[in-house]
Amino acid sequence: MVTFFLLIIYLAFISLGLPDSLLGVAWPAMQPEIGAAFESAGLLSMVVTGGTIVSSLVSGSLIERFGTGIVTFVSCLLTASALLGFSFAPSLFWLILLAIPLGLGAGAVDSGLNNYVANHYKAHHMSWLHCFWGVGATLGPIIMSYSMGTNDAWRDGYYTVSMLQFVLVFILLLTLPLWRIVAGKHQPQGMEELHTRNESTSGDEAAARKQGNPLQIKGVKFTLMAFLFYCGAEMTVGLWGASFLVGTRDLPLETAAVWVSMYYGGITVGRFITGFVTLKFNNLTLIRAGQMTAIAGAILLLLPLHPYLSLIGLVVIGLGLAPIFPCLLHETPARFGRAHSSRIMGYQMAVAYTGTTILPPLFGIVAAQISIGLFPVVILLFAVMMLLSSEKVNRILYKNGKSAV
Template identity: 65%
Template sequence: MATFFLILIYLAFISLGLPDSLLGVAWPAMQPEFGARLDTAGVLFMVIAGGTIISSLSSGIIIGKLGTGKVTFISVLMTAAALLGFSYAPSLFWLVICAIPLGLGAGSVDAALNNYVATHYKAHHMSWLHCFWGVGATLGPIIMAQFISDQNAWRSGYFAIAGIQFALVIILFFSLPLWNKVGNRSNNVSNEAMDDTNTHVNESVKNTRPLKIKGVKLALIAFLFYCGVEATMGLWGSSFLVNVKQLPVEVAARWVSLYYGGITVGRLITGFVTLKVNNKILIRGGQMIALAGALCLLLPLAPVFSLVGFILVGLGLAPIFPSMLHETPARFGKEHSQTIMGYQMAFAYTGATFLPPLFGFIASHSTIKLFPLVIVIFVIAMLFGSEKLNQFLRKKPLSNVKSSVS
């Protein structure tokens, strides 16, 4: 049974990654058809990201009422319908409308499945789970590019990926009875002999605000700046290589792809490493490797060291995100983990949404040469939040609700 659910969750994470990079790939073909400005894609991206942040913040309440299985089913159904809407959208207005359920669906399923795996499976599964997200994020552009190369048919690309999502919706629908038996254990402290205790715990959880739990704010800082690093590297890395290191555009694109390759392959490898090394060491080690890579970009070295820097940052980032997610129940208790997971995902999306544009604004009023310095600052901020949290947990273990709430 556990293996079946793991396969189902892996498939869900592939589907979660499929739409993530579609807009950027399809927009050059979509823009002239709608007569839109280049920066309109940014508006759509912000709508999607806004929906994701909102659904992540509310995921604890929603999952508590519906359960992990139903939330996963409804969320994937929403994303499938949104992608189908994109394929038929007659105007920009309808693209914006369809972007709303696309974002709302992504946030809830992300938080739900991350918490389920963190609660029920060992650390290596979390790393491989996010590796499968990378598989989806890689397949999406490949599928879209195939359709765009054939008579610029971006609508057919969205339709095909919507079809893949609907196929998963059907699988999730027929698996709902099994989710009801097994998949919602993370939302219930399941032991009939402890009904009175559970009532007390659930009431305490209901009355506890996540930001009041000691250590949560430090964890949120780490998530904010982790995604700030990851997204800023991906968005502005090529511009830095072209404008500062004087590399050709196609070479810069390949170097940035190696950065993403470092994240994906790194997470695959991390899954095996977790069998011998705990999450805390993996998080700290990944942050130090990422910092070393950022320093390679910052120092006035030959361009080849920039390639080394990009790969090192990718490899360093690989274990951090899944390991921090997997540590959530251990850090704050299973009774709080679902709600806190939603907050962590919301802050992660906030970092990915707002920190890269913030740097873009700074660079446009100064210089893109600040890129390595900003990456170093973001990594140090992430390291600060993580290490301060470790220091707090060493001093005061969060053994119960009372000791963790200020």
């Protein structure tokens, strides 16, 4: 039952990744048909992200009240309905309205499933969970490209993805009773360690529990900073990496595009490999190793070396970033206690989406005013700030007897 249920969770994360990359592929065909301005795609993206941030912030309270199963089911129903609406939307106004439930559904699913896996499955499942998000994000453009290639119908692409989402909604409806059953029966190896690490709760944590405010727990705010700079680094590389390679390394656009794709491939493959590595090394070790690897990749970009070493630097950054996000998420209940893990997980996802939304465009403004050559400096800065924030959390937890050095 546990294995079967885990497959359902993986499917849910594939479905979470499916819509994320549709808009960028479909927009060249959507924009003239609905008569929208070219930059309106950015507005739609911001509305989706805004909804995701809001639902991430409230997901902890919703999960505590209704349970992960119900929240996941309703959220997937929201995203499936919104995507179906996209396939019939006659104008930008309707697309903006539909972007609201699309974002709300995505944020709640993301936070809820991350928290469920962190509490009930071992670390390698968290890495593979985010690897499956990459599978969905890869399949989305393939489905849309096929639809547009056969009859130039972007609406068919959205319709197909919505039908896939509705299939998942039906599966989730049938398996609703399993969520509590599996949660009650499945206590993987490592839960004993989690329990031991949470026995020594500090006075601040006890006060935070009484107040119901997990932000008062020591280390939480620095953890949120680590998520902010992680997502800032990941998305800034993805958005501006090709521009840097073309503008400062004089590489052809086609070559730059291929290597940015390989950067994302490094993240996806790295997370798949991380799932096996977690069987030998703990999350703390993998987070540190990933951060140092990402810093090394940023240094390769920064140094005035052969252009192809810059390409290798991109892949090294991707491999370094791979274990950080899932391992940080999986550490949440162990670091801060299971009582508040659902709310803290929601805060982490909200800050992560905030970093994704704000930091890459902010760098774009700086690059336009100064130079795209600042790209490796900014990536190195983000990676170092992420490392310092994470290590600050480790020192706080070590003083409280809840973490190794």
